[in-house]
Amino acid sequence: MTSETLWYANRATGAVCLVLFTVVVVLGMAVRLRVKIPGLPRFGTISLHRSLSLSATAFLALHIAFATVDGYVDITVLDAIVPFVSDYQPLWLGLGTVALDLMLAVLITSLLRNRIGHRTWRATHWLAYASWPVALIHGIGIGTDTGTDWMTWLTFACVAAVLAAAGTRLALGVRASRRTPAVLLRTAEGAR
16 A cells, blocks of 8 residues: 555544444433434334444454554554654643543443452443544544544534534433432332
């Protein structure tokens, strides 16, 4: 592959990662809210979340591989794993590395979920919520397409989707917490 081809492949896989990880985050919130996607049974939403997570991870591996193989900029495998050690754009590349490391923790604990227990898995899975905005900032800071119309709209759409899903999750959580005391009170009265 030529350096130009690697550069385009790196840009493309970065944009695809943004879209896929956005969908994964939104689906993760949908799974937690027990939302049923039209045309899919509930377990279908969970399966779709898992399948897209693995697809997103594969695209992330390609994105990292293209960045490290491309000779135009010197990014080593160590730069991709250890945050903020790169000579090239240490802050922006380091944020991408932090996002990768967080996602690796989520991936590894998800694969070991049956061995480590649900509580440990769930606590670690929260790192996905931290990883997404860190990766987004990485892309905005280091992406060569930042500022182009198509990337601006894509970024806004992804942010809007995650904010809408998070807002829905928070609103339903607040509503559930308000109902809980009344439900407990009725249950206690019914037990008398």
